[in-house]
Amino acid sequence: MSELTRVVKKGGSLIIVVPIGKPKVVFNAHRIYSPQQILTYFKSLKLKEFALIPDDVRDGNIVVNPTKKLLDKQNYACGCFWFTK
Numbered sequence: 001m002s003e004l005t006r007v008v009k010k011g012g013s014l015i016i017v018v019p020i021g022k023p024k025v026v027f028n029a030h031r032i033y034s035p036q037q038i039l040t041y042f043k044s045l046k047l048k049e050f051a052l053i054p055d056d057v058r059d060g061n062i063v064v065n066p067t068k069k070l071l072d073k074q075n076y077a078c079g080c081f082w083f084t085k
Protein backbone atom coordinates (compact mmCIF):
# COMPACT_ATOMS: atom_id res chain seq x y z
CA MET A 1 0.00 0.00 0.00
CA SER A 2 2.94 2.28 0.60
CA GLU A 3 4.06 1.61 -2.98
CA LEU A 4 0.63 2.63 -4.31
CA THR A 5 0.90 5.84 -2.31
CA ARG A 6 4.43 6.47 -3.55
CA VAL A 7 3.64 6.15 -7.26
CA VAL A 8 0.66 8.53 -7.24
CA LYS A 9 1.88 11.85 -8.58
CA LYS A 10 1.07 15.12 -6.84
CA GLY A 11 -2.48 16.09 -7.83
CA GLY A 12 -3.15 12.51 -8.92
CA SER A 13 -5.87 10.08 -7.87
CA LEU A 14 -5.86 6.58 -6.45
CA ILE A 15 -9.02 4.50 -6.59
CA ILE A 16 -8.96 1.32 -4.56
CA VAL A 17 -11.75 -1.21 -4.05
CA VAL A 18 -11.48 -3.79 -1.26
CA PRO A 19 -13.73 -6.17 0.69
CA ILE A 20 -15.16 -4.36 3.75
CA GLY A 21 -16.42 -5.94 6.95
CA LYS A 22 -14.98 -7.22 10.19
CA PRO A 23 -11.20 -7.37 9.61
CA LYS A 24 -9.93 -10.91 9.06
CA VAL A 25 -7.98 -13.21 6.79
CA VAL A 26 -10.12 -15.76 4.94
CA PHE A 27 -8.79 -18.95 3.34
CA ASN A 28 -5.07 -18.31 3.80
CA ALA A 29 -4.61 -15.00 1.99
CA HIS A 30 -7.91 -13.27 1.20
CA ARG A 31 -8.32 -10.22 3.43
CA ILE A 32 -11.35 -8.28 4.58
CA TYR A 33 -10.63 -4.77 5.84
CA SER A 34 -12.43 -2.26 8.00
CA PRO A 35 -12.82 1.19 6.43
CA GLN A 36 -10.65 2.60 9.22
CA GLN A 37 -7.79 0.25 8.29
CA ILE A 38 -7.80 1.54 4.71
CA LEU A 39 -7.86 5.16 5.89
CA THR A 40 -4.89 4.42 8.15
CA TYR A 41 -2.92 2.69 5.38
CA PHE A 42 -3.42 5.67 3.07
CA LYS A 43 -3.22 8.40 5.72
CA SER A 44 -0.84 10.53 3.64
CA LEU A 45 -3.51 10.85 0.93
CA LYS A 46 -6.76 12.82 1.09
CA LEU A 47 -10.00 10.85 0.95
CA LYS A 48 -12.11 12.47 -1.77
CA GLU A 49 -15.02 10.02 -1.65
CA PHE A 50 -15.99 6.73 -0.04
CA ALA A 51 -18.82 4.52 -1.29
CA LEU A 52 -20.11 1.14 -0.18
CA ILE A 53 -21.81 -1.64 -2.10
CA PRO A 54 -23.57 -3.34 0.84
CA ASP A 55 -23.94 -7.07 1.51
CA ASP A 56 -27.71 -6.76 1.42
CA VAL A 57 -29.33 -5.13 -1.62
CA ARG A 58 -32.11 -3.85 0.67
CA ASP A 59 -29.52 -1.43 2.10
CA GLY A 60 -29.03 0.11 -1.35
CA ASN A 61 -27.07 -0.62 -4.50
CA ILE A 62 -24.30 1.86 -3.79
CA VAL A 63 -24.20 4.14 -0.77
CA VAL A 64 -21.96 7.21 -0.80
CA ASN A 65 -20.64 8.14 2.66
CA PRO A 66 -22.43 5.31 4.50
CA THR A 67 -23.27 5.62 8.18
CA LYS A 68 -21.28 3.79 10.84
CA LYS A 69 -24.41 1.76 11.60
CA LEU A 70 -24.55 0.51 8.01
CA LEU A 71 -20.80 -0.18 7.95
CA ASP A 72 -21.03 -2.21 11.16
CA LYS A 73 -23.61 -4.54 9.52
CA GLN A 74 -21.26 -5.59 6.73
CA ASN A 75 -19.44 -8.92 6.53
CA TYR A 76 -18.22 -8.97 2.93
CA ALA A 77 -19.24 -5.71 1.30
CA CYS A 78 -17.36 -3.75 -1.34
CA GLY A 79 -15.65 -0.54 -0.20
CA CYS A 80 -14.73 1.97 -2.91
CA PHE A 81 -12.18 4.61 -1.89
CA TRP A 82 -11.10 7.60 -3.98
CA PHE A 83 -7.95 9.27 -2.70
CA THR A 84 -5.99 12.25 -4.04
CA LYS A 85 -2.44 13.35 -3.39
